[in-house]
Each structure stands twice: as C-alpha cells, then as structure tokens.
Amino acid sequence: xxxxxxxxDGNAIAGLLREIFTMEMTNAESTCAGCGKVHAVGRVxxxxxxxxxxxxxxxxxxxxxxxxxxxxxxxxxxxxTRCLEFKE
Amino acid sequence: xxxxxxxxxxxxQLGEVAELIQETPRVSSLVLDVPDWPGHLAxxxxxxxxxxxxxYQAQRSYSIASAPExxxxxxxxxxxxxxxxxxxxxxxxxxxxxxxxxxxxxxxFVWRAGDERPLLLIGGGxxxxxxxxxxxxxxxxxxxxxxxxxxxxxxxxDVIYKDELARLTAxxxxxxxxxTLTRSQPAGWEGYSRRIDxxxxxxxxxxxxxxxxxxxxxxxxxVETASSLLVESGYDPAWIRTERFGxxxx
Numbered sequence: 001x002x003x004x005x006x007x008x009d010g011n012a013i014a015g016l017l018r019e020i021f022t023m024e025m026t027n028a029e030s031t032c033a034g035c036g037k038v039h040a041v042g043r044v045x046x047x048x049x050x051x052x053x054x055x056x057x058x059x060x061x062x063x064x065x066x067x068x069x070x071x072x073x074x075x076x077x078x079x080x081t082r083c084l085e086f087k088e
Numbered sequence: 089x090x091x092x093x094x095x096x097x098x099x100x101q102l103g104e105v106a107e108l109i110q111e112t113p114r115v116s117s118l119v120l121d122v123p124d125w126p127g128h129l130a131x132x133x134x135x136x137x138x139x140x141x142x143x144y145q146a147q148r149s150y151s152i153a154s155a156p157e158x159x160x161x162x163x164x165x166x167x168x169x170x171x172x173x174x175x176x177x178x179x180x181x182x183x184x185x186x187x188x189x190x191x192x193x194x195x196x197f198v199w200r201a202g203d204e205r206p207l208l209l210i211g212g213g214x215x216x217x218x219x220x221x222x223x224x225x226x227x228x229x230x231x232x233x234x235x236x237x238x239x240x241x242x243x244x245x246d247v248i249y250k251d252e253l254a255r256l257t258a259x260x261x262x263x264x265x266x267x268t269l270t271r272s273q274p275a276g277w278e279g280y281s282r283r284i285d286x287x288x289x290x291x292x293x294x295x296x297x298x299x300x301x302x303x304x305x306x307x308x309x310x311v312e313t314a315s316s317l318l319v320e321s322g323y324d325p326a327w328i329r330t331e332r333f334g335x336x337x338x
Contacts, residue, residue, distance in 0.1 A: 008332050011149075014149075015191075042194070043330070
C-alpha cells in the first residue's frame with residue numbers, strides 16, 4: 001500500500017473536531033502557516049495511520065495540525081495553522 | 089429536520105436495527121430507528137463505535153444513505169474482510185439489535201435541495217452512499233436542479249442501489265445516470281467499460297458555462313483523478329467538493 005492511498009480528508013475527522021471545538025468544523029477555513037493558502041477543513045489532507053491524527057496542507061504538504069487523544073486528554077499542536085476561521 | 093447540523097457536544101446514542109437490506113454480495117444497508125434523531129443533511133455521516141467484552145473499542149465513520157426526509161437513518165456499509173467494524177455490521181448484526189452511534193457529523197460535503205445549480209455527482213464503489221442521500225433528497229423534495237450521476241463499479245453485481253437508480257431515472261425526476269463497469273461487463277452492456285477518463289467526463293459532466301455544483305466520493309485515487317479531470321476541463325475548483333475513503337477503514 002502506498003502512502004498516498006492512506007490520505008483521507010478533513011471529513012474523516014469531523015467527529016473528532018466536533019468533540020474538541022463543539023462546533024461543525026469541516027466548513028471552517030484554515031490558513032497554512034507555511035504557504036498562506038486557505039482551505040476548508042473538509043478539504044485538507046488527513047492521515048489517521050500515524051500515532052494520532054496528522055493534518056497537512058493540500059497545497060504545500062506542511063503539517064497544519066497534530067491531534068493526539070489518550071488517557072482522557074487531548075494534545076493539539078496547531079503550530080502549522082496560522083488561523084482557523086469559522087461561524088459562531 | 090431543519091434543525092440539522094445542530095451544534096453542541098456530540099453524544100453517543102443507540103440505534104435499533106429495524107431492517108437489513110443486502111444491496112450487493114459485500115454491501116448491506118442498515119435501517120436504524122434512532123430515538124430523538126435531530127435530523128441530518130444529505131452528505132453527512134455518523135461515527136459507529138463497537139465495544140468488545142474486554143472494553144476495547146473500535147470506531148469508524150459511515151455515510152448516511154437516507155434522505156433528510158426519512159424518519160429512519162439508513163447506513164450503507166461495505167464489508168471489508170480485514171476490517172474491525174464492517175464485518176460485524178455486515179454479517180453478524182441482526183434485526184432488533186442495537187448499535188452505538190453519534191451524529192449527524194459534517195457540513196462540508198453537504199447538498200441542500202434549495203441549491204438550484206445543476207448537480208454533478210461522481211461516485212466510485214461505496215462512494216455512492218452519501219451521493220445517494222443527495223439523490224433521495226432531490227427526489228423527495230422534487231428539487232429543481234437537474235442531476236447527473238457518473239457511477240463507477242467493478243461489475244454489475246457490485247452496483248449498489250441499481251434498481252432504485254433505474255426507477256428514479258425512469259420516473260423523470262431530473263436524474264440521469266451513467267454507469268461504468270471497470271472489471272467485467274454483462275453481455276449486451278451499453279454503459280462505459282473502463283476507468284474514469286477525460287473523454288467520459290467530457291460526455292457526462294455539465295458544460296462549464298453551467299457552473300455546476302459537484303460532489304465526488306470514493307477511494308482516494310478515484311477522487312483525485314475525477315477532480316483533476318474536471319479542473320483540467322475548465323471547472324473552477326471552488327465548485328467541487330470531495331470526500332475520500334482511502335484504503336484503510338473497515
């Protein structure tokens with residue numbers, strides 16, 4: 001199996017993001033801190049086969065988010081996301 | 089039903105299997121009664137969770153196949169032999185039993201009947217499922233938008249919702265369906281017999297001057313091929329929404 005076959009999209013983590021943000025997040029827009037491109041969260045690349053979830057920019061492949069859940073806690077690294085914009 | 093996409097914390101709830109429908113040798117639909125279902129939008133999914141006796145849990149996402157207008161929630165599930173969840177849902181689960189689920193989830197890959205742009209749906213394999221929710225929503229609301237579906241399956245036996253799609257096409261609901269069968273074709277087959285390509289897309293897709301709404305769902309490679317072909321033909325990427333299944337899942 002190639003790595004490209006394991007690529008999902010933000011729809012696959014809609015439930016997880018809803019747990020964290022208590023909002024529907026796939027329509028949110030994320031700005032990549034690397035290339036500055038803006039994508040709907042539903043459109044970004046998602047890999048679930050890593051320890052935790054890795055979210056990458058579909059334009060430049062930089063890591064946008066890393067999310068790990070375990071032992072009753074979440075760890076969320078948003079270093080690669082400059083801005084997340086969504087409706088109230 | 090208009091309250092769909094409700095905000096707030098997602099909670100797990102139980103749905104009772106009212107009916108099981110075998111769609112193809114590997115695919116079944118689970119018709120569920122879910123008390124207090126808040127309603128959903130066409131294209132949304134649910135998360136399903138199984139818990140083993142020792143407490144081990146496995147969770148997967150499944151698209152909702154039923155229209156928002158339906159009182160029950162139908163999930164159509166493909167049985168993946170090495171999967172952790174789908175072999176239980178397709179094969180072991182019986183009518184009257186309960187499954188744990190949460191939803192509806194998602195807001196990006198969603199179509200509403202009020203959208204009057206011509207609709208182009210492209211599905212590969214079980215990627216048809218959320219598109220079927222859109223087709224059923226379209227039929228239930230007698231929506232104005234004309235719909236074209238390009239549906240790729242391996243063989244005629246693998247075509248999910250075959251009879252219903254034929255019926256909706258014959259009923260003149262504004263739906264046109266183009267099938268392609270990539271591995272084997274029955275005698276006298278009149279549809280396409282190959283993987284999706286530029287010529288097929290040019291024949292089936294709306295002309296770009298119509299500025300259609302496009303939803304593509306299927307395995308990752310299929311989705312990327314289909315969306316690239318459309319963009320190469322002049323479609324604005326902003327018209328296209330995609331949902332990829334990947335090769336994992338199960």
